[in-house]
Structure formats: C-alpha cells, structure tokens
Amino acid sequence: MVMGMLQGKRGLVTGAGSGLGRATCLLAAREGARVGILDIDPAAAEETATIVREAGGEAIVCRADVAEASEVEAAVARVVEGFGGLDWASNNAAGGAGDFALTHEIDDRTWSRTIDVCLKGVFHGIKYEVPAMLASGGGSIINISSASQFKGEAFLGAYVAAKGGVDALTKTAAAEYAARGVRVNSVAPGGFETPALSRYFEKFPDFADRTVAQHAMRRVGKPEEVAEAVVWLASERASFVTGACVQCDGGVLVNSHML
Numbered sequence: 508m509v510m511g512m513l514q515g516k517r518g519l520v521t522g523a524g525s526g527l528g529r530a531t532c533l534l535a536a537r538e539g540a541r542v543g544i545l546d547i548d549p550a551a552a553e554e555t556a557t558i559v560r561e562a563g564g565e566a567i568v569c570r571a572d573v574a575e576a577s578e579v580e581a582a583v584a585r586v587v588e589g590f591g592g593l594d595w596a597s598n599n600a601a602g603g604a605g606d607f608a609l610t611h612e613i614d615d616r617t618w619s620r621t622i623d624v625c626l627k628g629v630f631h632g633i634k635y636e637v638p639a640m641l642a643s644g645g646g647s648i649i650n651i652s653s654a655s656q657f658k659g660e661a662f663l664g665a666y667v668a669a670k671g672g673v674d675a676l677t678k679t680a681a682a683e684y685a686a687r688g689v690r691v692n693s694v695a696p697g698g699f700e701t702p703a704l705s706r707y708f709e710k711f712p713d714f715a716d717r718t719v720a721q722h723a724m725r726r727v728g729k730p731e732e733v734a735e736a737v738v739w740l741a742s743e744r745a746s747f748v749t750g751a752c753v754q755c756d757g758g759v760l761v762n763s764h765m766l
C-alpha cells in the first residue's frame with residue numbers, strides 16, 4: 508500500500524471554508540491526514556467537511572473567529588480531543604481588510620480588525636497549537652502570509668502590514684521551538700483563483716488582466732498549487748525545514764518590466 512505524505516497525521520486548518528484553506532484540507536485528506544476545519548462561517552466549514560469526507564477523509568468542524576483567543580483555544584482542544592493529538596496546522600484565515608484605501612484613509616476599525624484577524628489570528632493559532640504539538644511529540648505549523656508583504660501593495664496597507672508580521676512571527680516561533688521538534692514555516696502566495704481575489708476581479712474591470720500581468724508566469728495560481736506547498740511543509744519530507752518562507756507566487760516577485 509502506498510502511504511500518503513500525511514498518513515494518520517492530525518491537523519487543523521483555519522479559514523478552511525474557502526479557497527486555499529479548503530484546497531489544503533482536501534489535499535491533506537487525500538494524503539491520509541485527518542483535518543480540523545476551522546472557519547468563522549459554519550456553513551462554509553461544513554461544505555469543506557463534506558468535500559473531505561466524500562474524498563474518504565475524516566473531518567472535525569469548528570466554528571471560530573481566529574481573532575478571539577478563547578475560540579481558537581476551544582477549537583484546538585476539540586481537534587485534540589477528537590483525533591487524540593495535533594501534528595500539523597495551517598494558520599490560513601484572513602479577513603477584515605475591507606475596501607481598497609490609501610494608507611491615510613484606512614479607518615481605525617478596518618486597521619484593527621485586519622490586524623486582529625490576519626496577524627493576531629496567527630498568533631492565537633501558534634499559542635494553542637504549539638502546546639498541543641509538544642504534547643503530541645512534535646509537529647509542523649504553516650502560516651499563510653503573502654508575496655505582497657515583500658514589496659508592499661498599494662491600497663492594502665493594513666493587510667500587508669499584518670502579513671509582514673506573520674513572516675516575522677514565523678521566524679521567531681521557528682527559532683523558539685526548533686529544538687523541541689516543532690517546525691514553523693510560512694507560505695507566501697501570489698495571486699490565486701479564490702473568492703477573495705474574484706471579489707476584486709468583479710469590482711474592478713481590468714483588475715484581472717493587470718493581476719495576471721504582474722506574474723512572470725502570466726497566470727494566477729490554482730488553490731491546489733498552494734496546498735502542495737503546505738502539505739509538503741506539514742509532512743516529514745520537510746523534516747529539516749524551519750523558519751522558511753516558501754514563495755508560491757508564479758514569479759510575482761521576479762517579474763521584470765524588460766519582458
């Protein structure tokens with residue numbers, strides 16, 4: 508029998524009701540993992556669970572807002588109770604960025620909510636996942652940042668600032684837990700075909716073409732392509748990788764105006 512890359516590994520994905528989180532759950536399940544599906548939207552989380560179960564996987568659904576420490580704590584506890592431990596987790600949820608705005612026009616509420624979900628949400632993940640992994644004999648955490656944090660992104664100040672924080676926190680946590688068997692890495696996506704990006708495509712007529720042109724590969728990514736990177740980092744195949752940021756961005760950071 509061919510063993511999956513995550514055979515028997517117990518995981519948790521935040522923001523798992525859509526896009527990249529959903530694709531990660533599905534690929535992880537196909538690779539033998541059991542997945543905790545955390546989302547603020549319970550119907551979306553249930554939909555992902557159905558997809559995972561239809562693919563033969565095992566899922567636990569947790570409704571939680573990652574901005575609320577107690578809700579993340581309860582979700583991690585539920586997964587640990589249901590699966591008997593926690594081996595990997597992807598802190599993927601993002602939200603709150605609101606409409607495009609110049610930095611001086613970002614209102615306080617949008618700034619705070621974006622940081623609370625995109626950065627503090629990752630902190631909450633690490634805070635409760637690490638003890639569960641230490642008790643399980645080690646583990647792997649994959650935080651989802653964004654290629655945009657390497658160069659800045661006009662009109663997305665709060666989001667990009669949060670994502671820069673995610674990569675800084677990833678490296679710090681990697682250093683802190685490496686000797687105790689918990690690896691912490693991030694994946695920085697470029698543009699991906701998910702509802703998050705589609706919303707912008709629908710709103711701004713030439714946004715899709717301009718986004719594609721930003722990528723050296725002249726296309727945006729498919730959610731499964733990020734899932735491959737996350738599942739690899741979660742697995743033992745990445746056993747000597749920690750503190751890394753894996754860019755999965757179709758060359759958005761190497762794109763040249765000369766071509």
Ligand SMILES: NC(=O)c1ccc[n+]([C@@H]2O[C@H](COP(=O)([O-])OP(=O)(O)OC[C@H]3O[C@@H](n4cnc5c(N)ncnc54)[C@H](O)[C@@H]3O)[C@@H](O)[C@H]2O)c1
Pocket residue numbers: 521522523524525526527528545546547548551571572573574599600601602603624628651652653654695696697698699700701702703704
């Ligand atoms: N799609 C892209 O082009 C792209 C590019 C760079 C980075 N990313 C990052 O990838 C990750 C996934 O993005 P996506 O495109 O799949 O987004 P998406 O909007 O399709 O899915 C995000 C999911 O997170 C959930 N969510 C939102 N706020 C939450 C909260 N407070 N608590 C729990 N769940 C919450 C939503 O309900 C949704 O199911 C995010 O971290 C995003 O910043 C995406």
